[in-house]
Amino acid sequence: MGDVRQLRDKQPDSEKITINLGFVDLGRIDLLVKEGFYSNRSDFIRTAIRRQLDTHGEAVEKSIERHTMELGLRDYGRTELEQLRANGEVLHVKVVGLARIASDVSPDLARATIGSITVLGALQAPADIKKALADRIK
Template structure:
């Protein structure tokens, strides 16, 4: 598993649940406790897939003005220089909303980013060059 795409979470679990997981691990149904927990989480998320998509769209509709230009999506979204250049040419500010990972291309300057991005709403993680991350933190562009 790619460590750059995982986060550590600490959970409290009851003794009975943990004992049952350990029995499954001991009998090689799962390789370890983490394998069981990741599988259980994936199954729950798959079961709620339509709810997640509906809630994402609902949040998107309620978080921005109706005439706003919102870019992003569910999964991995790559913000490209061309999109920001187009926004600059049309004198528009973008709102970015991503559930997953927002990848900001390295060729985007902090000046272009600041001139074209009004807000970022992210459920997940941003990967960008240090100067862009500092700008996001300094200007408060990101809203959770």
């Protein structure tokens, strides 16, 4: 039993959303699924969303650049935030995608180093960090 290790909880790699569709649109999607064009409703919806994002790709890129945002996954850990605090710097988090604040970051360190958080996508952080930064999350 000495070799037993606790596995970390797997972090989700996507966010669940809910949408409302009219019955006719839903029926048309179900027909395409039934005919084998898509494996299920979610597959159809993901494909449609990706196509729309591809269509507007240039506008998205320009907007990210204009707003000086980072695209993708961005992790913030204790070491990075302690370095910012030592340098007297304040971080303004601006991410399109997923921003994660590590569990080794204390609420005091987060408040001392993070001036604002803007995330278009999802923010993953311990509950005490989210509570400490609630007034800074946009």
